Structures are given as structure tokens and as C-alpha cells.
Amino acid sequence: MNPHIDRYPAPDPSPEALAVAPSPDKVQLKDFTRSELDAYLAELGEKKFRGEQIWNWMYVRLASSFDEMTNLSKSLRTTLNEKCSLHRVSPGQMHPSPDGAVKCTFVCTDGAEVESVWIPNEDRNTLCVSSQVGCAIGCTFCQTAKMGLLRNLTVGEIVEQIVHIRRMFPIEKYGRLTNIVMMGMGEPLHNYDNVIKALHVMTSDKGLNLSNRKVTVSTSGLVNRLQTFGHDTNVNLAVSLNATTNAVRSEIMPINRRWPIEVLLETLRNIPLQARRRITFEYVLLGGLTDTLDDADRLAKLVRGIPAKINLIPWNPHPGGEFQRPAPGRVGEFVERLRKKDLNVTVRETRGLDTMAACGQLGKPGLGKRKMGRAVTPPAQDVTGATPVEEAAS
Ligand code: SAH
Ligand code: SF4
Numbered sequence: 001m002n003p004h005i006d007r008y009p010a011p012d013p014s015p016e017a018l019a020v021a022p023s024p025d026k027v028q029l030k031d032f033t034r035s036e037l038d039a040y041l042a043e044l045g046e047k048k049f050r051g052e053q054i055w056n057w058m059y060v061r062l063a064s065s066f067d068e069m070t071n072l073s074k075s076l077r078t079t080l081n082e083k084c085s086l087h088r089v090s091p092g093q094m095h096p097s098p099d100g101a102v103k104c105t106f107v108c109t110d111g112a113e114v115e116s117v118w119i120p121n122e123d124r125n126t127l128c129v130s131s132q133v134g135c136a137i138g139c140t141f142c143q144t145a146k147m148g149l150l151r152n153l154t155v156g157e158i159v160e161q162i163v164h165i166r167r168m169f170p171i172e173k174y175g176r177l178t179n180i181v182m183m184g185m186g187e188p189l190h191n192y193d194n195v196i197k198a199l200h201v202m203t204s205d206k207g208l209n210l211s212n213r214k215v216t217v218s219t220s221g222l223v224n225r226l227q228t229f230g231h232d233t234n235v236n237l238a239v240s241l242n243a244t245t246n247a248v249r250s251e252i253m254p255i256n257r258r259w260p261i262e263v264l265l266e267t268l269r270n271i272p273l274q275a276r277r278r279i280t281f282e283y284v285l286l287g288g289l290t291d292t293l294d295d296a297d298r299l300a301k302l303v304r305g306i307p308a309k310i311n312l313i314p315w316n317p318h319p320g321g322e323f324q325r326p327a328p329g330r331v332g333e334f335v336e337r338l339r340k341k342d343l344n345v346t347v348r349e350t351r352g353l354d355t356m357a358a359c360g361q362l363g364k365p366g367l368g369k370r371k372m373g374r375a376v377t378p379p380a381q382d383v384t385g386a387t388p389v390e391e392a393a394s
Pocket of ligand 1: 185220315
């Protein structure tokens with residue numbers, strides 16, 4: 001970390017620098033993977049090296065217009081201006097928290113709002129990225145669930161959260177963006193194809209260049225998608241286990257009615273993992289419901305045999321949320337109990353709690369319904385297939 005960088009400087013993007021004119025009718029270049037960009041440029045009759053140049057402008061130099069791309073021919077710049085766009089989302093409001101976390105809202109061309117959270121630390125800067133507008137999974141402890149699912153984000157809308165943030169938090173002042181966690185709004189594996197492509201863009205070595213070891217996708221446990229996930233990408237996987245009995249998990253995570261704990265864990269035992277990789281199990285501590293020491297014992301038993309890290313998340317309250325944070329001292333006892341069984345356990349620091357930027361506090365219930373009029377909340381027993389998402393996205 002650069003010692004000259006202020007610890008947590010307040011964000012100060014100049015609105016002019018960030019102003020973009022998203023054009024919904026044009027080809028969005030940020031929807032393309034590297035090879036898709038080459039194929040598109042070939043269709044335009046351009047030589048292959050142009051792909052690398054444009055990729056560099058988009059993801060290294062963070063250009064916001066084609067006119068900046070001065071090493072392209074003038075005629076290519078004119079064509080790109082006519083047919084293509086670099087942006088589909090614009091930065092909206094920012095909510096800085098005294099602990100350094102900043103919740104950033106982005107507005108899509110259809111008025112949908114997505115949220116990302118910048119989380120600075122001494123040795124790293126993490127961005128929590130959204131994959132959908134709202135979420136269909138319906139977990140009872142999560143604020144995003146209350147929106148229902150409005151639609152999937154496109155590849156470009158996922159990637160642009162990172163590009164905008166890199167402009168808003170320049171390296172010289174804030175340090176490098178090192179880690180991405182797909183733990184914002186939405187269930188990433190419910191928007192599988194777009195998320196897999198976005199992960200390729202994030203880790204592309206001549207572009208955003210994030211290490212696949214520093215990118216994590218968090219899922220509520222879509223077993224059908226987990227079966228292919230390890231083949232389609234090699235980023236880290238985090239699974240929201242959140243309960244140790246099917247009775248409680250089905251009550252707080254309706255997806256458990258489709259794929260109960262034993263089916264989920266069996267799937268995880270069989271997915272290919274790179275050497276020295278572990279699966280992170282997220283576990284939300286709901287006071288009196290999932291934070292008993294019997295839960296700790298059952299949790300240890302459940303993950304036995306899986307290379308695992310346990311990440312405990314004391315429940316973050318939100319308006320209308322009917323749960324309790326764990327009683328004082330309980331988190332420590334829970335950790336101790338698991339460590340005695342030789343488990344690798346961390347407690348997620350609560351950042352941005354006061355600005356509703358912490359885990360499970362993203363999204364405004366009813367916002368999408370008001371603005372877009374099409375919230376989709378599929379029945380609890382059918383939250384797994386692609387159908388509701390496709391309906392919402394069509
Ligand atoms: N949909 C994905 C990723 C987004 S949620 C998933 O569920 O894994 C990211 C994490 O926040 C999940 O582990 C989820 O269990 C947790 N979470 C949701 N609401 C929360 C809340 N109010 N307090 C603490 N953690 C919460
Ligand atoms: Fe969706 Fe994750 Fe919230 Fe569950 S916890 S409703 S899967 S965002």
C-alpha cells in the first residue's frame with residue numbers, strides 16, 4: 001500500500017469527468033469478451049490488432065469516448081461513434097460511510113438502479129459488485145429480496161461498475177482495486193451466462209487484469225449451475241450456507257426446498273477445485289436462530305471433508321427485517337467452538353452499516369416496482385430455473 005495515500009479519503013469524482021451518454025440502441029462494446037470483440041471488428045472489416053487497442057482503451061486507460069482513442073484511424077472512430085457505445089450505466093449518488101466504505105449507485109438506461117460498495121482496507125481495496133436488479137431467491141433476512149427480481153444485468157452493466165469505480169477512485173489517491181466480490185444485489189448464478197462472461201472480462205490479462213484468486217462469486221447454492229461453474233471459470237467460490245438444519249434453512253432460504261443441504265454439499269464435494277483453493281462458506285448469524293453452539297457443532301460436521309473456510313456474518317439489520325443480531329459475546333464463542341475443531345474461521349467486518357451498504361442491505365424495496373413496474377418474485381419452490389429471469393429480462 002502506498003504510504004502517501006490517505007487512509008480513507010472522501011470520494012471526490014468530478015461530475016464532468018464521469019458524465020457519459022449511455023446509448024441503449026447501439027452495440028455495447030463492454031458486453032463483449034475479448035474474442036467476441038475481435039469477431040465484431042472482423043465483421044466491420046477491421047484488422048485483428050484493433051481489438052487489442054480498443055480493449056486497452058476500455059479497460060486500462062478507462063476511456064469514456066471513442067474520440068479519446070487516438071491510435072485508431074479516424075474512419076474507425078467515426079464508425080464506432082455511429083454504431084457503438086461504451087456505456088450503458090451512469091454513476092448516480094454516492095454514500096460514504098465514516099469507516100471508509102462507499103455505497104455507489106449506478107443508473108441504467110432503463111432507469112434501473114444498481115449498487116456497488118467500495119470497501120478500502122490497509123492492504124487491499126475490494127469492490128462488491130451486483131449481478132441483477134433485485135433478486136428472485138427470496139431469503140427472508142435480506143433486504144434485496146424484498147425488491148423481487150426486476151431483471152438480469154448485462155455483461156457490460158456488470159463490468160461497468162468496475163470501470164466507473166476505477167475512474168471514481170483513482171489509483172494515485174486510493175490505491176489499486178485488488179479484489180472483487182460478487183456479493184452485491186442479485187444471485188450471480190441466476191444470471192449465469194452474463195456473469196461467466198463478465199468474469200472473463202474482469203480477469204483478462206490485457207484489460208482489467210484482476211487475479212482470478214482475488215475474484216469471488218457468492219451464491220445461495222444453485223446446484224444445477226454449481227455443477228458447471230468450476231469448468232467455466234476458476235475464480236473463487238463462496239456459498240451462503242446460513243443454517244445447519246433443513247428446517248431452518250428452508251425457512252430462511254426458500255432455495256433449500258429445491259436443493260436441501262445434503263444435495264448442495266454433495267455437489268460441492270464434487271466440483272473441481274484448483275490446488276490450494278478452498279470453498280468459502282458464508283454463514284449469517286441470526287440471533288437465537290442460527291447462532292447456537294449446537295449450530296456451530298453441526299456446521300463443523302457438515303463441511304467435514306470439504307476444503308473450507310467459514311466466513312461468519314453477524315446479521316445486518318434493515319428496515320422491516322425481523323431478526324436479531326447475535327447477543328454480545330456469542331460471535332466469539334461461535335468462532336472459538338469452530339476453531340477448536342480446526343476450522344479456518346473469519347468474521348466479516350461490518351462495513352458501511354450506517355449507510356445501508358453492508359451485506360444484505362442493498363436495494364430499496366419497492367423501488368424497482370415503482371420505477372419499472374415489473375417485479376418478478378417466483379414461487380418459493382421454483383426459484384431455480386432460468387424462466388423467471390428470462391421473463392424479467394425479455
Ligand atoms: N445472492 C448471493 C450474493 C449476494 S448476498 C448470495 O446469497 O450468496 C451476499 C451475502 O450476504 C450472502 O452470504 C448472504 O447470506 C448475506 N446476507 C444477506 N443479507 C444479509 C444481512 N441482512 N446481514 C448479513 N448478511 C446478509
Ligand atoms: Fe438473493 Fe443473496 Fe439476498 Fe438471498 S441473500 S435474496 S440470494 S441477494
